[in-house]
Amino acid sequence: MAAGDEQVSAAPAPENLLEDWEPRPFVLAALLACGGLGLHFLFDGSDPQPLAGAGAAFIFFAALAAAFALDPRNWKSVAVFALGLGAVMAGIAWHVLRFEEAYAGQHFAFAAGVFASVIALPLFQAGFHRTRLNTDYKLTHFHVWTDAISGAGALAFTGLSWLMLFLLDGLLGLVGINLIEDLTREGWFGWMWSGAAFGTALGVLRNNLKIISSLQNVVLIVLSLLAVPLALALVVFLVALLASGGQALWDATDSATPVLLACAVGCFVLTNAIMRDDDVATSRSRILRGVAMVLAAGVLPLSVFAAVSMGIRVHQHGLTPERIWALICIAVAVAYGIAYAVGLAQGRVSGWATYLRRANLNLASATGILALILALPLWDFGAISARNQVARLDAGRVSVEAFDYSALRWDFGDAGRQALARLGEREGEVGRLARAAAAQTMRVWRGLETPTRGDVAARLRVQPDSEELRAEVLDFLTTESWRCAEACIALDLGRNAEGRREIALVEGYNFERFVLGGPDGRADPIYPLAQDGQLPPFTRDAEVELREETRRAIYVNGRRVGVPVD
Template sequence: MHPCRRSNNKLRKADGNMESISPPEYDQLEAYQLEDWPLRPWILAAMLAAAGLLIHLFSDGGDTEAPARVAAAVAVGFGGIAAAFTLNEHRRVEAAIFSAIVGLVMGGVAWHIVRMDEHLAGQEFAFAAGVFFSVLAVPLFQAGFHRTRFATPYRLTHTHVWADAISGGGAVAFTAISWLMLLLLDGLFGIVGIDLLGDLMGEGWFGWSWSGAALGAALGLIRNNLKILVVLQNVVMLVLGLLAVPLGIALIIFLVALIASGGQALWEATDSATPILLTCAVGCFVLANATIRDSEGERSTNIVLRIASLILVAGIFPLTLFAAISIGIRINQHGLSPERIWSLIAIIIACAYGLAYWVALALGRKDGWSHRVRHANLHLAATTCIVALLLAIPLLDFGKISAKNQVARLDAGTVTLEEFDFAALRWEFGDAGRQALARLTRREGDVAQLAQAALEDTERYRFDRARQGGSPANIAYDFEDPELRGWVAAYLEREPWECAPICVVLDLGMEAERRHVAIVRADSVRHVRFRDDGVPYPPPPPQILPSPAATIAPGDVEIRDYSGRQIFIDGQPVGAPFE
């Protein structure tokens, strides 16, 4: 009998606890999974070079309009990368089938996105869900999850996750270095008048093929030394474990300060609060798992690190819960949008991890909780992989859900007519948003007029000009100078995102013989200087403000003397003083 099959038979009898597998049995299974294959670098180099060439041919040198071509290019790319990570001397057929499935899934998602461009909202998030499915599926397949399912050893799965990350990063770095080498050689040959390399690098087919070959060769060589990577993985986790201590201390300070404020900080925070909280939760997840390692025998005996890992594991759920509260506040203030629905889904998944960790702490007690966390990781990874696959498939139209919610808010008076974003229905919610606008045009009064104006817009992000007699409705001026207004309007026509969804323009007078204005949004300030011919000088980056409001009016914005001049919103100074 094949040694792998003997190992798998023993695995099926295991209860999922890594400690239930004796070291010799585990070593035998790990040796099979991580064994060297001399032909691997050559096979992967040829395979990914061919994949790169096919991607170039299918994309027709950059054609992104044909759904079938884009789908084929994406399928070849993702299928090739999946094969590069999973191809094994003893599992060629299984790896080929798995890679084909990954390629078909991603190709199908890409085909649907291109075909339904502008018809469905949030398609980029569906593609991201497909990528997330692929990233989770690869290590699960490498660990043999399709054979042993939830009896798969956690240590093997965790090893493949880190090995994939390290080998993938190393291969990408090698590919970049290989291009630097080509540039250097091109310069060297250029000295003697040989332009062959420069001409080749200008060809799209060569770029894709060279990158694929370099990536495949590097990936093959690195994966032939995975035993060294496992040692490197241990070093990386030791180093990351050191970060667990300061992050744990910072987490305690944050939670205490937030609770002491009664949660007011969440109300006063900007839209950035949700991604920051989620990012911190992910950091806690990574560092906590780096400290608890693959088994109890490998955990650090340092009491400080053990306490830090306990704090991080316990802190994930509060962070994700506060992220849920934060996104709930935004939804209550501004209603649903496809982006907020996707954010909500991500938060739900994160909360599931945090809650599972709390259950592990409650049931495990003392040191037993770390085994339960590892057990939960495997179940959650498999479940999240399936959820990501379902989200990548267009089962639900989040644009339709969001449009229905926004119209309901308008009907209920939750949002005023002046604040209602007709342009978002036109451009951001897909066909469902435009259908909602069409229904609004059948109403009476200003609602029908504004809906019709938005529906007739032919340029994305064009300002709604129906409310102020030809002046963009989302621009409020604190001055009357028609010439300066015209300069600002022309500037914002070219840079419409500077005044989305609404802004107030302040005349700050002359500065070095140039007209100085400030374009104030609820979340940023942009200073623009105009020459006497109305041409703006390149403005500096916007100043991010702490205000959570989405809309502002002229009465909310003022200029006060404060070591120079400074902009205020609702009586509060924002940004830095200028002049």
């Protein structure tokens, strides 16, 4: 049978889940409308405070969990699950907001909590809390896909309901009735309308799980069509990578890891779209079955290559909180890859899908537990990263000039700032650079990287050429890293009555006058001056001089820039 000869042979969904509960749409509409109203009162347009954020997380996750899992015959256990899930996410949200500046990567911790919640919902619906690892895989698979499809459908209906609302507003506006316009301007109405629309649609869809089950099979058939080009691309990639001896992976370390992980996830999703929940429902196409085996086997090499790519990055630049989270994701992907490879070896040609389904259930429960543990405030990846970065500096794996002191100031939380303070207590260049970074009041990004002191030093020229002057100017530019983007020249204007050095920083035929060595370690700008006419390109080698006239002025390539500095 060819890939396009797939037939829709929907396996029947569990009968006890197909019963229509008539009040469901009204109950869910009321539940989520009240939840939306609660969110409105907790968010007043400003950044949420920790307690308000915790309350919002509780309402949001508890309400959604109850809406998806609602079963009138088992409402007590659903209530316990929903309230427990809401309480856990409330605690995580409170910690994230309360210690947002103290701990690095807090948004990743919250995302881990969300991921754990997404995994917990279908496992609870399938009865995992009672049957543990003996949970019926077919039942779990059913809930995963019906939740995803009904949630997507309800979200689409919510968007359409807003379009209808605006259309009705325009219609009634033609006869001078502005009620809908007035309501949409009220914050509470938008939250309640969205909640009610989502709940109504979700209730209708959950009352028609038999139709959703058939639609699920159609969705899986369509998804399985994408498996063929992905498998072909995977084979081409592996052949090309082996032919290059791995050099291509080394050259592409900046972007290789997310691409490889995304492809591994694609292989996982499309493999499961083909093999489905049992052998009866598995695609009958021999081509697609073969493609599924190729994709299942491809999860491990893609995950290993992602690990190699990230290992190269860590070796070159050390650990950061983001890289630690990436390493955890890679470890999970490698675990799936190993399980799939073992399943393929055990099942050989005919029975491999059974082993993969069992691996899916075991790994899903383990991954959910891992995500929950990582979401809890048990780890400080900022402290781990800071220790690693300082150890690299002390071991000489990164030079004093190239070390990213700004990362300790901004990216690693309180642990990074404490490490930076300890570096600032040292003598010599390390201490001076650390103190300059600690004085920064803003993190400025140029592209994806912050310019290092070495980058700025390569663009800077000082007049007169003095190591003392150059060091002072570089300290200043370290705190104002958006300056000297291409080339700049610093002219020494002498010291003022307070004994502080004054400079004129010339950049792109403009200059600003600064007083260095202020109380906070930063310069005090005097005034900026505009460009004077059409001039040749400004470079670091431009001829710049400070001429004595009635008043002093700056000349670049023989032409005066702006107004006199005095």
